[in-house]
Every structure is written in C-alpha cells, then in structure tokens.
Amino acid sequence: MVSYIIRRLLMMVPVLIGMTLITFSIVHLIPGNPAQVILGETANQTAIENLEESMGLNEPYLNQYGLYVKDLLQGDLGTSLRSNAEISAEIWPYIAATFELTIFAMLFAVFIGVNAGIISAWKQNSWFDFLAMLFALIGVSIPVFWLALMEQWIFAQELGWFPAYGRQDNRDPMAPITYFYVLDSLIHLDFSRTGTILKHLVLPSIALGTIPMAIIARMTRSSMLEVMKSDYIRTVRAKGSGQFLIIYKHALKNAMIPVLTVIGLQAGVLLGGAILTETIFSWPGIGRYVFEAINYRDYPVIQSGILVVAFIFVIINLVVDILYKIIDPRINY
Amino acid sequence: MSEIVLELKELHTHFFTDNGEIPAANGVSIKVHKGEVVGIVGESGSGKSVTSLSIMQLIPSPPGRIVSGEINFKGENLVRSSEKRMKKLRGNEISMIFQEPMTSLNPLFTIGNQLIEAIRIHQKITKKESRQKAIKMLKLVGIPRADAIVDEYPHQLSGGMRQRVMIAMAMSCDPELLIADEPTTALDVTIQAQILDLMRNLNKKENTAILLITHDLGVVAEICDRVVVMYAGQVVEQGTTREILKNPQHPYSQGLIKSLPKIHEREQKLYSIPGIVPKPKTGGIGCNFAPRCEFAFERCFHEAPELYSLEDNRKSRCFLHDNNEGEVKKHAKSDIES
C-alpha cells in the first residue's frame, strides 16, 4: 500500500509540472505587453517599466519559469496587484471556503446519488426507479444558475428556511481558526453556530451537487444492474444469503468501482462550477477570488487561483486512486 | 434402494420472452436417492442448468417461471416453499457449484471471508470458530497451504483451486444434496480428473447425494451411479451408468455414445450427431429428436412419444419401444446391433 501511494505520488509530478507550465503561460499568452495590459491603456511608461521589473518580465522565459517554480516550491505565490499583499497570506480563507462547499456538495451528491441508484436497481422498473431516473434526467440537464436562483427564490425568499447568501451570519462573525467554518465552530464548541453554518451550506451544496448527484445515481444503477447478473452474485444466492447482504456487501462494493471513477471526474466539474455558484450565493471562495481578480486584471492572483483549483482536483483524484486500491485487491501498478 | 432425497415430478420451467414461451424444462422427472450420484447429460441448451436452478428456486424471474410440477426435497415440495424457507435450505441442505470457477467467487473479498460467510449464514458459531472451520474445509478439499490461502483473494488462485474453494463452500454445512452444474467443463483434463475424484471421495465420506450436470459422457462414466439423458427440455432416457453406456436404448443416447472418443480404436474422425439441438418450443408436434434421428419413421413426425418403462428400471422416450411398432423396432434393433 505504501509503495503504491509513493508510486502514485511520483506519477503526480509530471501533472504538476504541466499545471505550472499552463499557469505560467497565462501571463505570456496575453497579446501585447503584459505589463501594459495589466495596468491598462492609460498607464504611463515608468509604471509599466516598474511592473516589468518587479514581475521579472524582462528576463528570458526559461529564467522566469525557473524563478516561478522556485517561488512556488517555497510557498510563494507572488503578490496581488490589487491589495499588494502576499497571495499566499490571503488565499487560504478562500481555499477553505471552496473546499468546504465542495466537500458538502460531494457528500450530498454521493450519499443521495449512490442510495438512489441502489434502490432503483434493487426495485428495477418500480415507481421509485421511474421517478428517481426521471429526476436524474432532469438533474443532469438543469442549468446550475437557474437551479441556484430557483432555490434562493423558493427556499430563502418565499419559505425562509435557509439563508440565500454567505457562509455565516455576518452580523455576528466567528473568530476563524482553520477557516473551515463547520470545523471551527465545533472547535469553539459553539454548536448553535454550527447549525447556522450548516444552514448556509444547504442551498449552494444542492446547487453545486445536483448534476454530479444525477450522474452518480445513473452510474450506480447501471453498474448495480450489471453486477447483479454476475456469477458471484448467483453464488451468494446459492449460499442462502438474504437480499440485503447480496446488495450492500457483494454487489455494492463491485458496483462502486466504476462509480468511483465518475466521482473523481465530477469533483473536477464541481470545482469548475464553483465560480458560478459562489457568485450567486456570495460565497467567499476561490472562484470569487479569481473572478474579482479578472476584473482587476490581477494576473498573479488569477494564476494562483487556477493553480490551487487544479491542485485540489489532483488531490481528490489521488484520494480516489487510493480508494480504488483499498476496494480492489487486483489493482497492482 | 435407500430413501429418496430429491424427486422432480413433471417439472415445467418456462421462459416468457419476446419470441414466445420457451419450455426450457418440459416435464422433467428425476429421482435422486440418499448418497447417490446422478448425472444429467445432454448437449448444451437441453435444459440442464434450468432444471438445476429450478431446484434451488433461483430461476431468473422475469423471464423464467416454474409453471407446474413438483420438486420434492425430503418430502417437501420446494415449488410451494417460501423464499424465507428456501434461504434456510440453500447452501445448508442443498448446495450448488457452477461451471465458471473463474467468476463464481467475488473478486473483492478473501477466500476466508466468503467461506466464513457461507458457514455463518446457517450456523451460529463465532467468527473465530468459523475461521477454523473454513481452514478445515479448505484442507478437506485438498488445498495446500490452507492457513495462508484463507486470507488470499480469488485472483491469486488457479481455476482448479477456485473450484475446490467452491466445493469447500458448498460442503461447509454438510448438505444432503450437492448440485454441480458442469463443474469441470472450464478446467483442463488433469485438473478435471482431480476435481471428479474429490467429489467422488466427498460423496463416499460424507454420504452426500450429488446431482452432476455435464455434457460430457466421459465425466458421467467416471463417477455417476445413474444417468438421465436430456434432450430439448425433456428426459429421453434414464438408467444405470453401466447399462446406458453399454446398451443405450434411445437413438439420441446411442448417438452421444458413438461420439465418445475411444481409447482403443484409433478412429480418424469422431462421430457426431448430425444437426443441432433445436430450441425447445411449445406446440411442436412429433418427437423432438425426429429431424436428427436416423430411425425416424412416419409416426415420429405426428405424435410425441411418451417415456416408456423398460426392464431393469430403465426408461426411454422413443416409439421403438412401443410394442405396437414391432416391425419397425425389429428393423431398428438390427441396425443398432450391426
């Protein structure tokens, strides 16, 4: 297992190099002089030269890239042009916000999706199966922004069940520790606050998690139906075992292998969808951080944001691969 | 003979498909006595697996259903038994092993896990005791390094070893009846012989009755006491292994035996019955075997033969045994003997 993880980590190296190449290129792919573009049409020559100097834009590309990677390895993401602050010092709260939302959206998608898929397969062609698959079909085709706005309208404005914006009640903010607010409120032993924070998570998690949930539900169903036809399931039946053991032990574990692949891929879709959801729900996450940076042409922040999102995606897929190995003893590479 | 463990009476298991109703088991009657090894032979598609899955009440439904008939296991009609009752019987009093040892074990759980599960479904013993029992069973079926194998996964074992594990699992609750559906078909010849040996030994030692399904008369000759020959969903002949191999009565059995490779004669080409197994169908008229039968005569195409009882407890489904067909019979007999 340990050697598997080490090999898997080594396989990440080329991916990480590719990622840095792409984010590095962003600044240089802008047509025209990057400093000019960043500062705008009206900037004067000295300001442009100063910026070129501070960003090292006059060096040869290879040197610039070398410097960029060296800084990254030391945890230096550069300086925000807008706030003049070290990006590494200000980016963490945004990362935590996005990560927390992604985790909850994923939990929602996996829990509902997998269970709906199991029951649909178990009671194939029943009314539950029919309804669940109808919802799944609607779920994959629904535009996220529309779903988000509908949620806000119905569950926040009309019914008032859940708040429509933000991560917490801003009139009474909490002293953050890890910036994972659910965790922080638990550390503070402030459980009523945990409730409030969870309530804030509900609508954006559903908006973000619906498409993955629908895809996972359909994948689980078809995978379960396939597995239920297999010889080893017939063997388990011939042993005299009940339906529950057959489905939740033998079939589910096998059916989860392809579902896991989908979960890994959907995590990427989820992170990509975060910009939209975070904007609609005023969620102070990495998506919004980058989105605002784009308005200010704050390239170092854009670069860092993309790098961080890509890194989270790589980490999630590392976890997925480790789960594969835990589930399937035949995997051996 | 000793007491009857299993008795099928006129079993009809049909499949209801888009192409109509398929009588895969079309009135099958078979008896298995305590401690006896009974073989069911027939070409593929003749309804052997459907018959055996019907006994376990594991016919995929839909499309399949037991339409009529009785399956009496120690006096209890399984066709009428609840699913709850069947769960108690399966793997406990009636066990089954299958053709494909490579895919019959769950690849994601250890051998021990799957064996222990089989034991603990039916016996109230601790995890530790059942693990000991699992290792004991692995040793019983001749698996070397049983203490290590118990913690290994199916993909680490060969096909023959996996079939031994399947047998260990099937025998773990001391069943009265073991159904083996083509247990050696997927294995190579030497391994085949070992597995058959093992089954014969278990049959002698534990006095477990075995219903052995195969398309290979060679396998039957190895271990069966009695044979049932099936064709297109029906029993066409039955009798003791010796008699059927030596003196087959039904033209189909004769063809099967003629197509066996003979060790002593170096024949250039193996005989094979002309034509293919027809899909069982409802509403057909005449003898199912008529299109391929070299003795077929007028009547065979209009009327279906019954299962005639012959001397020595033998049965054969062929008009040649009808006393009213004396002329034809004489003619055919001389043909067979020549």
Ligand SMILES: Nc1ncnc2c1ncn2[C@@H]1O[C@H](COP(=O)(O)OP(=O)(O)O)[C@@H](O)[C@H]1O
């Ligand atoms: N799941 C099924 N759906 C439809 N027909 C089936 C099914 N299983 C078996 N049959 C029918 O039953 C016939 C006998 O099958 P089977 O018992 O598997 O033959 P074998 O003697 O080779 O074991 C097949 O020819 C097929 O027409």
Ligand code: SF4
């Ligand atoms: S009944 Fe006729 S066709 Fe059928 S096996 Fe006998 S001789 Fe052949």
Ligand SMILES: [Mg+2]
């Ligand atoms: Mg078969």
